[in-house]
Amino acid sequence: MSAPQLAPDRPAAALTPRRTLTRRQAFWSVGGLLALFLMASTAPSPMYAIYQQRWGFSATVLTEVFAVYMVGILAALVLLGGLSDRIGRRPVLLASVALEIVSMVVLAFAPGVGWLFLGRVLQGIATGAATSAISGSLLDFQPAGTGRGATINAVAAGAGMAVGSAAAGLLVQFAPMPTTLSYLLLIAGFAVSLAVLWAMPEPVLVSGSLRDSLRPQRPTVPAGRGKVFALLATTMLATWSVGGMFMSLGPSVAKGLVGGGSYLIGGLAVGAVTGVGAIAQLLLSGWSGRRSVRVAAPLLIVGLAGVAASVLVGSAAMFFGGAVVLGIGWGLMFVGGFRLMTALADPDSRAGTASMIYVVAYLSSAVPSVVLGILTTHIGLTTSTLIFAIAAALFATVAWTSTHVRT
Secondary structure (H helix, E strand, C coil): CCCCEECCCCCHHHHCCCCCCCHHHHHHHHHHHHHHHHHHHHCCHHHHHHHHHHHCCCHHHHHHHHHHHHHHHHHHHHHHCCHHHHHCHHHHHHHHHHHHHHHHHHHHCCCCHHHHHHHHHHHHHHHHHHHHHHHHHHHHHCCCCCCHHHHHHHHHHHHHHHHHHHHHHHHHHHCCCCCCHHHHHHHHHHHHHHHHHHCCCCCEECCCCHHHHCCCCCCCCCCCCHHHHHHHHHHHHHHHHHHHHHHHCHHHHHHHHHCCCCHHHHHHHHHHHHHHHHHHHHHCCCCCHHHHHHHHHHHHHHHHHHHHHHHHHCCHHHHHHHHHHHHHHHHHHHHHHHHHHHCCCCHHHHHHHHHHHHHHHHHHHHHHHHHHHHHHHHHCHHHHHHHHHHHHHHHHHHHHHHCCCCC
C-alpha cells in the first residue's frame, strides 16, 4: 500500500470544489473545534460536588470518573490515532463530533453514577479520535513556513478548558438545571460544527484500498527520533500531571479553602490554570519551543510551592495566586513541548505523531489523578496535595533538564 499524501498547498476550491471554506478559514475552524472539545472536557468539573452529594460517592470514585474519560481517549488514540492520515481528516472529525453529541446527551440526563461513567467513556473516545485529526489538520492548513499550528493547538486547548470550567461553574451556580444546561449548550455548539466540517476542504489525498485504510492505525514516533521524542515527552508529563490534578480535585481544594458552597469557585480553580496558560501562550507565541520549556519549568515549581503552602495555611488567596503562576508555566510548557515534538514529524505521519503526544499527555494526567484520589480517600486532601506538588515539581525539573541534553 502506498503512503497517504497531503494535498498540495493550493486554494480550497481547487482541492474540493463542493466545499466553501478556504484553507485559512478551515485552519481557524478546526482550532475552534478543538477549543469546543476541550470546553466539553472540563464542563463536568464544577458539577462533581453535586454528583457526589446526589449519589454519595467518594473522592476515589470522583477521580475514577475523571480517569475513565482518559481511558476512552487513550483507547481512541491507540486504535484510531493515525486513521485520519489514511482516510482523511473530515470523515474522522464528522464521526467524532457525532459521538461527542451522544456523550453529551448521556451526561445531561444521567440518572446515576454508572451513566456518568458511560458518558465520560464515550466522550473520551470522541475526543481522542478528534484531537489527533484536528492536530493534523492544523499542521496541514497552517501558513507555510510558520509554527502556527502547534501554537493554536496549545492555545485552543488551554482556552477551551478554561472557558468550559468557568462557564459551567457560572451556569451551575446561577442558572436552572445545574447538571443539564451546560451539556445542552455544548450539544448546540457541536451541531453547528457538523455543518462547518462539511464545508471544510480535505487536506489528505488518500491512496490504497479502503480496507487497508480502515485498519486500526497506532500512534507513531517519528522514525529514527525515538530518543529525542522520549526526552521531550517529559514536558507533557510535567504539564498534564498538573492539569489532571486541577481538573479532578482542584475544585474541591478551592472550595475547601474558600469555605463556602460556591460551585463557581470550583470552575475558577481550573480556569485559573488553563485560562492564564492560554493567555501566556498567545502573548509569548514568538518564543521557541526550547525557550518556552526552560522558562516554564521554574514557574511550575514556584506555582506548585504556592499551592502546597496555601493548603498548609488555609489561604484561598495564596492558592489562586499559586494557580496563576502555575498557569503561566503550564501554558508555556505545553506549547513549547508540543512544538518541539511535532517538529519531529514527517508530513505523512502528522496525525500519528500528534496521537502519540496525546497518549503521553493523557497518561500523565490520568494516572496521577487516580493515585491522588486514592491517597485523598485514605490520608486526606491536604497531605495528598502536598505529595502531588512535590512529585509534579520533580517532573518539571526533569523536563527542564531534557532541553539541555544533547541528542
